Amino acid sequence: MKIVTFGEVMLRLSTPGFERFIQTDSLTMHFGGTEANVAASLAQLGVHAVHITRFPDHALGRAAAGYLRKYSVDTQHIRYGDGRLGLYFLETGVGGRASQIIYDRVDSAFSRIQADEIDWELILQGADWFHWTGITPALSQGAADCLLVAIKTANRLNIPVSADIVYRSNLWQYGRTPQEIMPALTEGCTLVLGSKSLFSGLYDVVGSTFQEAGRAMMNRFPTIRYITDTKRNSVSASHNQLSAKLFDGNTVYKSTLYDIQPITDRIGTGDAYVAGLIYGLLTFNDLQRAVEFGVAASVLKHTIPGDVNLASIAEIDTLASGDSSGKLRR
Numbered sequence: 001m002k003i004v005t006f007g008e009v010m011l012r013l014s015t016p017g018f019e020r021f022i023q024t025d026s027l028t029m030h031f032g033g034t035e036a037n038v039a040a041s042l043a044q045l046g047v048h049a050v051h052i053t054r055f056p057d058h059a060l061g062r063a064a065a066g067y068l069r070k071y072s073v074d075t076q077h078i079r080y081g082d083g084r085l086g087l088y089f090l091e092t093g094v095g096g097r098a099s100q101i102i103y104d105r106v107d108s109a110f111s112r113i114q115a116d117e118i119d120w121e122l123i124l125q126g127a128d129w130f131h132w133t134g135i136t137p138a139l140s141q142g143a144a145d146c147l148l149v150a151i152k153t154a155n156r157l158n159i160p161v162s163a164d165i166v167y168r169s170n171l172w173q174y175g176r177t178p179q180e181i182m183p184a185l186t187e188g189c190t191l192v193l194g195s196k197s198l199f200s201g202l203y204d205v206v207g208s209t210f211q212e213a214g215r216a217m218m219n220r221f222p223t224i225r226y227i228t229d230t231k232r233n234s235v236s237a238s239h240n241q242l243s244a245k246l247f248d249g250n251t252v253y254k255s256t257l258y259d260i261q262p263i264t265d266r267i268g269t270g271d272a273y274v275a276g277l278i279y280g281l282l283t284f285n286d287l288q289r290a291v292e293f294g295v296a297a298s299v300l301k302h303t304i305p306g307d308v309n310l311a312s313i314a315e316i317d318t319l320a321s322g323d324s325s326g327k328l329r330r
Helices: 034-043 059-070 141-156 178-186 196-203 210-220 269-283 287-301 313-320
Strands: 002-006 010-014 028-032 048-052 054-056 079-081 087-091 100-104 129-133 161-164 191-193 226-236 239-247 252-254 258-260
Touching: 002 034, 002 141, 028 034, 028 059, 034 048, 034 059, 034 129, 034 269, 054 059, 129 141, 129 269, 141 161, 141 178, 161 269, 178 196, 191 269, 196 210, 210 226, 210 239, 210 252, 226 269, 226 287, 239 269, 239 287, 252 287, 258 287, 269 287, 287 313
Parallel strands: 002 048, 002 129, 010 087, 054 079, 129 161, 161 191, 191 226
Antiparallel strands: 010 028, 087 100, 226 239, 239 252, 239 258
């Protein structure tokens, strides 16, 4: 099984434990980006995961590529060039104090990518899936153009395409709006992760229920076979409740509701869901099992520091089957 993802990878600098920015004198390094997190999570499940990005051609860019390889991601098609490595700073919250993230990603090497830099025909040969998010086309016209070529190539090769359409409105600084760019990208999608409010705001697609909105999206974009979304209730920074649902045009499949506490690291939990769901759709002939696998993967990511879900298939299956005891295994 081969899955290709495309998007920016940043350097994450986190305060130790639950320290605040103002009190810490050290920061912990990780690398991550939402699409790369999906690739790395899938690689832990034995998938041939290929991530496409563009790094600065210096030691930090090479270190970021090495970080992906450490988690078994195929980096052979990564491009290097001018620009900087995007950063984000994380202060992890606890209890009633929320986590804080500060981004510093303007003029990154990835934002300078051009459509003709990537040979999508070569990269997508033999692929079983392609994944993108609304963050990528937000960063530059070049990134949006490159992504559109990737989606059209995947469509021509009959490769399913998934999109997490959360688009981060504050990132769109190059003179185009998400409403101008996102519809053409969504036209080539098989699976869309999004909410009723996103469908309305991006595409002027409305529905009073998730099912109605999903059916309206499928009418607007006939290539879509599945609509999915997660529901999170934040009791506190350390205590969340999580579930998901998947709509195939006829039936809404609802997952188990999980009570998650304590939370070690919330970053990458949505990416873990997407990775688990993609794996489930490609592996199981059972949509209920697929959505349960995706949510269980996300729940386990809440217990793992860093951006990447390092849970195994056996661990995810155990939780999805109802065993949340955390019993010591020897």
